[in-house]
Amino acid sequence: MADPVLQVAGLRAGYGLAEVLFGVELHLSRGEVAALMGRNGAGKSTTLKAIMGLLPPRGGSVRFAGEEIAGWAPFRIARRGLGYVPEDRRVFTELTVAENLEVGRRPAPPGHPAWTPERLFEVFPNLAEMRHRRAAAMSGGEQQMLTIARTLMGNPEAVLLDEPSEGLAPVIVELMAEAVLRMKQEGIAVLVSEQNLDFAAAVADRALILEKGTVRWQGSIAALEADEDVRRAYLTV
Amino acid sequence: MEWDFLLVQALSGLASASSLFVMASGLTIVFGVTRIVNFAHGSFYMLGAYVAVTIVPWLLEFDRSPWLFFAGVLASALAVGALGVVMEVMLLRRIYRVPELFQLLATFGVVLIVQDLVLLAWGPVDIPGPRAPGLRHGVYIFDQRFPAYELFLIFVGPAVLALLWLLMRHTRFGVLIRAATQDREMVGALGVNQAMLFTGTLFLGAALAGLGGALQIPRISANPQMDLSVITDAFVVTVIGGMGSVPGAFLAALLIGQLQAFGVLVFPKITLVLVFLLMAAVLVVKPWGLLGKPETAAGRTVLPEGILDPRPLDLAGKVLAALALAAVLALPLLDAYAVKVGTEVLVLALAAFSLNFLVGNGGIVSFGHAAYFGLGAYGAGLLVTKAGLPMEPALVAAPVAGGAFAALFGFFVVRLSGIYLAMLTLAFAQIAYAVVFQWVEVTGGDNGLVGVWPSRWAASREVYHYLTAAVTVAAIILLRRVIHAPFGATLRAARDSAPRADAIGVDVRRHRWLGFTLAGAAAGLAGGLYAFSKGSIDPTLLGIPLSVDFLSMILLGGIQSVLGAVAGATVFHAVKDFFMPLTDHWRLFLGLSIIAMVLVFPRGLAGAWTELQRFYARVHRLFTALRKWAERQP
Numbered sequence: 001m002a003d004p005v006l007q008v009a010g011l012r013a014g015y016g017l018a019e020v021l022f023g024v025e026l027h028l029s030r031g032e033v034a035a036l037m038g039r040n041g042a043g044k045s046t047t048l049k050a051i052m053g054l055l056p057p058r059g060g061s062v063r064f065a066g067e068e069i070a071g072w073a074p075f076r077i078a079r080r081g082l083g084y085v086p087e088d089r090r091v092f093t094e095l096t097v098a099e100n101l102e103v104g105r106r107p108a109p110p111g112h113p114a115w116t117p118e119r120l121f122e123v124f125p126n127l128a129e130m131r132h133r134r135a136a137a138m139s140g141g142e143q144q145m146l147t148i149a150r151t152l153m154g155n156p157e158a159v160l161l162d163e164p165s166e167g168l169a170p171v172i173v174e175l176m177a178e179a180v181l182r183m184k185q186e187g188i189a190v191l192v193s194e195q196n197l198d199f200a201a202a203v204a205d206r207a208l209i210l211e212k213g214t215v216r217w218q219g220s221i222a223a224l225e226a227d228e229d230v231r232r233a234y235l236t237v
Numbered sequence: 238m239e240w241d242f243l244l245v246q247a248l249s250g251l252a253s254a255s256s257l258f259v260m261a262s263g264l265t266i267v268f269g270v271t272r273i274v275n276f277a278h279g280s281f282y283m284l285g286a287y288v289a290v291t292i293v294p295w296l297l298e299f300d301r302s303p304w305l306f307f308a309g310v311l312a313s314a315l316a317v318g319a320l321g322v323v324m325e326v327m328l329l330r331r332i333y334r335v336p337e338l339f340q341l342l343a344t345f346g347v348v349l350i351v352q353d354l355v356l357l358a359w360g361p362v363d364i365p366g367p368r369a370p371g372l373r374h375g376v377y378i379f380d381q382r383f384p385a386y387e388l389f390l391i392f393v394g395p396a397v398l399a400l401l402w403l404l405m406r407h408t409r410f411g412v413l414i415r416a417a418t419q420d421r422e423m424v425g426a427l428g429v430n431q432a433m434l435f436t437g438t439l440f441l442g443a444a445l446a447g448l449g450g451a452l453q454i455p456r457i458s459a460n461p462q463m464d465l466s467v468i469t470d471a472f473v474v475t476v477i478g479g480m481g482s483v484p485g486a487f488l489a490a491l492l493i494g495q496l497q498a499f500g501v502l503v504f505p506k507i508t509l510v511l512v513f514l515l516m517a518a519v520l521v522v523k524p525w526g527l528l529g530k531p532e533t534a535a536g537r538t539v540l541p542e543g544i545l546d547p548r549p550l551d552l553a554g555k556v557l558a559a560l561a562l563a564a565v566l567a568l569p570l571l572d573a574y575a576v577k578v579g580t581e582v583l584v585l586a587l588a589a590f591s592l593n594f595l596v597g598n599g600g601i602v603s604f605g606h607a608a609y610f611g612l613g614a615y616g617a618g619l620l621v622t623k624a625g626l627p628m629e630p631a632l633v634a635a636p637v638a639g640g641a642f643a644a645l646f647g648f649f650v651v652r653l654s655g656i657y658l659a660m661l662t663l664a665f666a667q668i669a670y671a672v673v674f675q676w677v678e679v680t681g682g683d684n685g686l687v688g689v690w691p692s693r694w695a696a697s698r699e700v701y702h703y704l705t706a707a708v709t710v711a712a713i714i715l716l717r718r719v720i721h722a723p724f725g726a727t728l729r730a731a732r733d734s735a736p737r738a739d740a741i742g743v744d745v746r747r748h749r750w751l752g753f754t755l756a757g758a759a760a761g762l763a764g765g766l767y768a769f770s771k772g773s774i775d776p777t778l779l780g781i782p783l784s785v786d787f788l789s790m791i792l793l794g795g796i797q798s799v800l801g802a803v804a805g806a807t808v809f810h811a812v813k814d815f816f817m818p819l820t821d822h823w824r825l826f827l828g829l830s831i832i833a834m835v836l837v838f839p840r841g842l843a844g845a846w847t848e849l850q851r852f853y854a855r856v857h858r859l860f861t862a863l864r865k866w867a868e869r870q871p
């Protein structure tokens with residue numbers, strides 16, 4: 001594990017009286033795609049929200065690019081270079097596609113080519129035709145692409161991607177997988193929360209399995225695919 | 238009626254619509270982004286007028302040119318915008334996460350502070366402004382003379398709308414504002430510093446209010462009552478137009494402007510009744526206003542936690558209640574002043590209790606509860622002074638009047654929820670206030686009516702005190718019974734989750750409506766008793782400040798507690814009675830206290846205890862750590 005871009009240790013978080021995360025340990029190397037897996041309610045989304053500062057961590061450490069970011073405001077974390085793509089497609093429905101991208105725009109770190117709407121339309125050709133359409137008038141899959149494109153406009157070093165395949169048609173899921181691989185090509189590290197093993201296998205190098213708010217298993221995707229017991233214990237419903 | 242006359246009426250309607258829009262657009266933008274209903278918006282408007290009547294004449298000393306006039310107006314708007322920034326940084330930034338009721342109260346605290354500061358800076362006398370050079374003449378439209386300045390105002394509204402449209406569509410700031418209006422959290426997760434965005438929004442909103450006020454100086458003198466009168470108009474415009482919608486505000490302003498211009502011809506005195514009818518009609522058809530969107534309540538709390546599990550009084554509670562009752566009965570043994578204060582406390586306790594019946598038990602945040610108190614007082618007072626009836630039937634009429642108006646207004650109120658509901662209760666209350674204020678022949682207007690005396694047998698202060706005690710204690714016991722009864726539990730269920738209550742077969746709207754009516758009747762009864770204790774009635778009994786007093790009482794007592802309102806009313810009134818004569822700046826003091834309460838105890842006073850425990854635990858941990866460190870030292 002050479003020089004992780006994201007290193008999480010002992011992360012605790014919860015809502016009100018309910019504790020959800022009990023000391024999550026994980027790391028993400030530069031340029032790597034890791035799948036955060038587990039059943040509903042295992043704490044996948046909560047982990048991503050706590051890393052992003054959307055849910056203030058109650059304990060533990062989150063180091064990003066060598067800096068402790070636990071307790072930072074989300075906007076500072078985003079500016080530092082950690083992108084976040086929410087689940088359930090939180091696009092700004094009243095804004096056009098171009099305006100949605102504008103909200104995500106941040107300057108690129110020196111020496112890196114900045115993402116522009118044009119470059120993103122190459123990755124997501126569907127979006128190119130609807131630049132001036134309101135997001136409310138887009139399909140679920142198109143909105144999901146827009147949320148990813150919007151986050152890329154911030155030129156992140158790493159991206160937290162929450163359940164990108166959820167509720168989408170298989171054709172669109174394939175497009176999502178392509179998008180993740182494209183991010184990897186661009187050198188962006190991705191931590192993707194996912195329930196679907198096929199999707200994870202298609203995009204990720206490594207898997208981490210959460211259960212009851214802690215990481216119970218980690219290893220390569222190949223190892224996970226080979227290990228029926230682990231899958232039965234933590235993934236199958 | 239001549240056509241040219243109608244045309245001129247329509248034009249003057251357009252001019253007032255413009256003024257309304259400029260001011261209300263700022264309120265709706267600020268609400269859209271920050272989700273805070275800024276009571277102090279009217280104060281910004283007032284400050285705009287005061288700053289303008291100060292600097293515009295000074296500028297016109299140099300040269301009486303129209304350009305300097307408008308430069309002065311713009312400078313006033315910018316100065317007020319800067320004050321908006323101060324308010325955001327010092328106050329709003331700290332309260333974005335507290336329950337909405339506290340946000341409203343905190344911004345009302347600012348209203349009180351600004352009122353006293355304006356009096357300090359400019360004095361109580363109205364200050365007329367200069368007329369605009371170059372626009373002082375009249376323009377003849379057919380045969381009717383129409384002031385050129387009004388004609389100019391007609392164009393200001395659309396111009397501001399166009400500028401706002403450009404800002405919102407074609408600047409990054411505007412795009413971010415629109416995005417934040419929809420999903421603040423996501424905007425933050427995309428790297429946008431919300432603090433800067435909110436500060437910018439407050440600057441824009443306050444500057445628009447200031448512009449609205451500054452533009453009025455050739456028409457009306459700057460006066461210290463501008464703030465509350467204009468905030469009602471602004472609330473009505475935003476409620477009708479849809480909160481957060483700028484085009485909606487424009488549309489609503491146009492409608493109201495025309496309605497008032499022509500309404501004057503039909504009901505010269507009470508044009509507000511027409512505005513009320515318009516608002517009611519719009520809300521029945523479109524509860525979120527003409528161009529508004531249903532509130533997505535995600536993660537937003539209107540209230541701190543309310544009454545959870547009403548239980549019979551335990552021994553300590555019984556002893557306390559008995560002591561309180563004994564104190565009430567023993568008061569006449571002290572001096573006459575104590576009896577007067579005691580009677581007032583009883584009346585206010587009933588009013589506060591009825592409010593907490595709504596707020597703590599029903600989750601219905603009424604920001605205009607004084608309306609029913611005042612209408613009860615007027616119902617009783619008018620029967621005595623105008624119809625010559627004695628006290629007894631008048632005291633029966635008081636809860637009927639309060640309850641009837643609560644039923645009428647409540648019919649619309651219970652269709653909404655959260656902050657929309659609070660604004661609607663406030664708008665209705667202000668309309669009731671304005672009607673009482675304007676309808677001089679019947680209500681005596683600003684002066685009110687005197688001669689509301691009790692019957693002969695109850696004329697002595699002591700007897701009246703015992704009468705009040707008997708009635709208020711009985712009413713409180715009855716309302717407490719209702720809280721404990723299945724009806725009270727149903728209201729709590731609807732408060733905690735309206736959809737779930739709905740799903741188990743509760744007619745949520747009807748229950749809330751009945752609850753609202755009952756609370757209004759109880760407040761009306763309190764108002765009637767109050768009228769006879771004073772011997773007079775006046776419009777302040779319906780005013781926003783009294784509504785805020787009631788809210789402060791229940792927050793002080795703790796809205797979680799069934800009988801807390803009684804304690805809150807006692808403490809609040811005693812403190813107010815003690816401090817008010819000591820200072821000329823009571824409002825400043827009260828405003829600062831309200832803000833301090835919200836900032837220090839954002840979970841309500843009842844949360845103060847938990848805060849204190851947490852603080853103690855932190856100190857304890859610190860000491861333990863220090864001791865361990867010390868032990869490790871050689």
